[in-house]
Amino acid sequence: MLPRFIAFLTLVGIVLSMPIEEQDDDEEEGLRIVCPEDGVNPCFATGHETFGIINEGDIIETIKKAMDGDDEERNALIDKERLWDKGVVPYIYHQQFSARDKARIEAAMTIIEKNTCIKFKQYEKGNSEQALVFITRLRGCRATVGYKLSRKRHNLNLHPLGCLGRSGTIIHEMLHVLGLKHEHARPDRDNYVAIMWKNIKDGHQKNFVKGSDKEFTTFDIPYNYKSVMHYPAVSFSKNGEPTILPLDPTVDISILGQRKEVTKLDLEKINRMYKCKKHL
Template sequence: MARNLSRSALAVLFIPSLLLTACGEEDLARSHGVDPEMDRVPEEAPLREGYVWNVEREKYLPVTYAEVDGLAIHEGDMVLGTVKQMEARVREVKALGLEASGPRAQGLVKTDPNSRWPTPVVPYTIDSGVANQNRIQDAINHWHGRTHIRFVLRTASNAAQYPDYLRVQSGSGCSASYGRQGGEQGMWLDGSCSTGTIIHEFAHVLGLDHEHNRQDRDTYVIIRWENMVAGASAHFQQNNNEDDDAFGYDYGSIMHYGPMQGSRNGRPTIEARGGQSIGQRDALSTFDAITVTRLFTRTFTLRAPSGHYVVAEGGGGGTVNANRVAVGPWERLQLVDLDGGALMTGDLVQLQTINGNYVQAANGGGSGVNANPLVPGEWETFRIWKMGGPTGEPTITANDIVVVGTFSVGYPKYWEAVGGGGAGVLAHTDVGSLGPSNMFTVGYP
């Protein structure tokens, strides 16, 4: 049987609230026209060449950027750093003979792990003169409600704790630093930036790229170069590194341009081949949220009633037991919450070991639990239910009691720590037979 959890199958399972509007009262008609995300870069802005480091290829790849106010801006609203920083990198690359051969990286993704935020906490400040600060807060609340990302206000009392932070400030159009850049980095907003556009800009800060510039985009959309204003073509160049596309093409992504973006004549610059709607700036799509979740997974432990911890033997690639009395690398599992928000009762989850293997219910349930597969599918997907804990809230926090069931709409099988712990783990208990040995305590070490 087919065991890969398809994108279409996943889509019907995620909480409908992901698709609810985030934008309140402001007019979002511009999301299907020339968006302020492109306003930062004037048509006459000079285009220059720089380099970005690509981890998968272990080389520098060339990138095109516009020079605006001393900043290197890619695709209209992604600030790669200052022009001086880019020039210094170009000199270094050429001096050391590190120029890459092969495809360009005109559309780019944040492949450098040093440019990713080390935790899902992003400190920020807001200048007092920034317009519509309620929209910024609404955008932050949207991220908080649909992902485990937390934007934390940086103050004098915690500044030493957060040397790297985002400064939200006034500027032309709507743009933001791309990924983590170290020290102070910026987001620039004017009064035209809607809540949805600000959500989009926060995504760039986290390292998300524009959906329409994926390596495989020509299968899904048609780019109408002839309808673009001068200089707009630089915003539509493809990313040639397909390894960084986490899921299939997402027409509904908040990172996708609208059909009239950069139009010079009122005709579309981008069309979906199947007539799908594109360019919404209402809310993170399901797969926007999942992509960010994959970037920032959480460390997760499960403890059996006996006090023994669930362990992926050998760090993955073998059996899963519940027989350890202390937490080490093999007991720390990376939790991927497929529902994209805070971990809630009923969420679909996957658990990845330190070696990269996924925890699996063998044969989909009814027998043992192992950690062999390197690619997750239905057998590696579980639904987690809160059974008790310090609070009555549906959110699953440390010390809550949970049960873990297999991914099955009909008759899921629930994990059991054999003997209550100290031995193996099976996925064979029916819901009507749940007992103490099926209960696990959550930890976030």
């Protein structure tokens, strides 16, 4: 019995360590990688994926569970295994993106790269990537949180009409990919904001559940009302009234959920999470 169990573990290890395959038709996800034979044009993704459970409005919690059965709620911030190795994030564009769309996305990548040790690496033919971020353009702005080897296809979905107009919106989703969840979900949030449960749409209360301090760390970063990761004050409101109110009366409610630009505290959190030498 023991030899069979060891053989099973070995097989699981082999499967989980296999790289992303090119020209791989996946019936569930419907995505495949195509690399032109000319050796000049970049590889691209084609087909369409099916998102799994969407939580907190834009977090893709489940795409595919590969033999591990792990709880997707486990927060990447405190689990080192949920960080991208050496801060390198390999990605590939869906073929539907225009050059202008790509320029906006890469401008956001550059902001992160200049202020952290994170590096975004475009997939090239023959790369032995074990996990890859597919940048797609279906409806909505959505992303998976953190790295997970068993989830070979990570997602960063940015529709041009609703997601590429402001760099803060793009960076918000990119920071999810790197491992950040929403600012209002911090375990210490009750010291800074009040959740107005009576104003939340039925069925959306779960979007306001705070994280456990056993799974989520703030890295000693002060609560950031201006965070690009914060919800707007009226998120998921059923009556137009605020669902999140600052406890500090001097805080302008309109700054909650700003997507104009990423803040220094947002970037500093990434630096501490990935142990970057840069500090802002």
